Amino acid sequence: MATTTAPGLPEIERARERLEGVARVTPVYPSETLSRLAGRPVQLKAENLQRTGSFKIRGAYTKLSNLSSEELAAGVVAASAGNHGQAVAWAARELGAHAHVFMPFYSPMAKLDATRSYGAEVEQVGAVWAETLEAASAYVERTGATLVHPYEDTFVIAGQGSIGLEIAEQVDELETVVIPIGGGGLASGISLALRAVRPGLRIVGVRAAGTMPGGSGHSIADGIAVKDPGELTMSILDETLDDIVAVSDEQIAEAIVLLAERTKLVVEGAGAAAVAAVLGGLVGGSGPVLPLLSGGNIDASLMVQVMRRGLAISGRYLVLRTRVVDRPGELAKLLELLAAERVNVVEVEHQREAAGVPVGYTGIELTLLTRDAEHCEQLLEQMRGWGYPVERLD
Secondary structure: OOOOOOOOOOHHHHHHHHHHOOOOOOOOOOHHHHHHHHOOOOEEEEEEHHHEEEOHOOOOOOHHHHOOHHHOOOHHEEEOOHHHHHHHHHHHHHHHEEEEEEEOOOOOHHHHHHHOOOOOOOEEEOOHHHHHHHHHHHHHHOOOOOOOOOOOOOOHHHHHHHHHHHHHOOOOOEEEEEEEEOEEEEEEHHHHHHHHHHOOOOEEEEEEEHOOOOOOOOOOOOOOOOOOOOHHHHHHHHHHHEEEEOOHHHHHHHHHHHHHHHHOOOOOOHHHHHHHHHHHOOOOOOOOEEEEEOOOOHHHHHHHHHHHHHHHHHHEEEEEEEEEEEOOHHHHHHHHHHOOOOOOOEEEEEEEOOOOOOOOOOEEEEEOOOOOOHHHHHHHHHHHHOOOOEEOOO
16 A cells, blocks of 8 residues: 555545544644734644644554554554654554654653653664664564654655644634644645645745754754655645745744743744744734644753743843952852842852953852843943943853
């Protein structure tokens, strides 16, 4: 049975039927805060609340449920940075198949642990996902197991397309849908579904800037950190998308912080990419917009880094270096001055031996909580007025 052709609406509808009682119909939330910041009505499709923490369960279960009993008995294989592996592991457990999941060395620990907890055998191979896929393919050749590709598969794309059918039913007033793109299976499925049932919608894909040509090759959005989408998925997206835009890690980090703080929704980098594009004014249009929160499986240590970076970008977190005379009471004097300005000092680090600190002085690195970007600049000028040389570090 060929599994590398674009599914039509009948295939997507059949996938949705198979997913009934398996995948959650995830909610859509309007956000007053995001609407104000974007200057247009914003509603969030919260696929981060899906089983296994991302949309991937839809495609994985659709694929596995279409395998024969003989194929399930031979086992299934996945190559994944995390979310797809978790979904395949969960679906295999539910359908009584053994899952062997290959994951790159950089995969977040939270995703590794979750994949194992669903019963899969996990093997870490490769510095990049392409090497991981190569190892998974070699395993398939040796064992006869079935490879469940994360995006170049008709059933997987059809399963992801069930989200598009839900969006069409859940939101009446809608101009634009914004979808993150990694390999392209999610955007392909949703856009095929929407073009069939809501053809007038504007559909925009979002990629991580670091993975685009000329980029660093890395992104905090590991779920979409794919250098090149698939041939099948790109052939679909070329026909169905109105535009593809890119967002930086800084924009993604700020969106993660904003979503956690104002909507109480925890998302990973890929899950925040669509919101970042909307807030950055990149997606076009002016009417109601729906960014998809594709996943919420963010590693706790990365979440801490992202929160700090996101607060710094928004002017809520200021790290600076200064110096005080090396004698008792001088640091206390500086801290009293900051307290009088209602600044919360989070961390203080002494740097007596730091390069560039004159003899008789102590280098001080301060981490401060501030109100906004304007407050940061006012505080820096205030400290210079007090006679302290200041270097901003964040």
